[in-house]
Amino acid sequence: MNAIISAAELANALAGPKPPVVLDIRYQLGGPNLRPAYEEGHIPGAVFVDLDSELAAPAGAGGRHPLPDMEVFGAAMQAAGVSANRDVVVYDGGLGWAAARAWWLLRWTGHPSVRVLDGGLAAWDGPIEAGTPSPVAGTFLPSPGALPLLDADGAAALARTGLLLDARAAERYRGEVEPIDRIAGHIPGAVSAPTTENVTESGHFRPAAELAERFKSLGATGTCEVGVYCGSGVSAAHEILALQVAGIPAALYAGSWSEWSADESRPVATGPDPQ
Incomplete structure (x- = not known):
């Protein structure tokens, strides 16, 4: 689907x-x-x-x-x-x-x-409803593990052996600004891929073929494992959605930069994308 x-x-x-x-x-x-x-x-x-x-x-x-x-x-x-x-x-x-x-x-x-x-x-140009509905309770029981998930060590390894995408704004990746977290920069070996570039000005996703070409240009190939992180694991999910639209499976580093940068023992890179 x-x-x-x-x-x-x-x-x-x-x-x-x-x-x-x-x-x-x-x-x-x-x-x-x-x-x-x-x-x-x-x-x-x-x-x-x-x-x-x-x-x-x-x-x-x-x-x-x-x-x-x-x-x-x-x-x-x-x-x-x-x-x-x-x-x-x-x-x-x-x-x-x-x-x-x-x-x-x-x-x-x-x-x-x-x-x-x-x-x-x-x-949405259909009807709008005010108030709060009272839905019939559902029965969904979460069973984690259906999609790939990375921890900090897994993200570091993937940056060396596969493709780790940084979904934040490019200036945060380069370490020029950091409005939220302890230190500016990115995970060494990660590639800058702002998720804002996956959508048009209207907020709609770009066509699948266009997204596939974008991720291919960043290094996503059929044999390459792909992971994504952002500031705190929210916008990275959007990039994973764009990757799925493009037909490319990817893992989420849920802790993302907010977890990585809080640990002073982890290395930090700054500067432009190495590609």
Whole structure:
């Protein structure tokens, strides 16, 4: 199944005999919780899911957005109506980073059918609903391991033996600025690949062939293992989604730069991409 869905396709699915569960993952890094915006208006039937408390564990040694406790995540998905035998569509109000985090977590924990709304809420021109729905509880039980996952040592190894992509802005990769984490720079051997370049100005994903050509130019070949990291494991999920659209499997380093840079024993590189 395609990992993304258009607004028109979603409208048709919602009008069908077995509509998908729709999750609203609106999120603003460092900003206020966006539940009030959700309550003012959302895609009909969509259930709000909070990234900080339901799609991540508290910040700590594992980074700013460690993977969530599976009981917490499973309970949130069940409360939202998620079951393994029902399609899920996720969206957010931006470029799709938060929605991609939900997509990756559901796929990693074994859900077989999850798609991200291409273009996010801005692409939706159908009806908008206010308030908070009360969905029938789902039965989804997360079973981690369906997608590849890297720890810090695995990311370091992949930077030497395969292709490790850094999904952050290029200036953060080069070490010119670091607005959040302890130190600026990147994992030695990683290749700069800002995830913002995977979408058009409207926030829609570029065509699969165009994405495939982009990743090929960065070193992704049929025989090369690929991994992705970012600041805290959120925008990296968006890059993994783009890689899937391009037909390229990739592993997520969930701790990402926030975990790597917090450990003073780990090496840090700066400067332009070695390619």
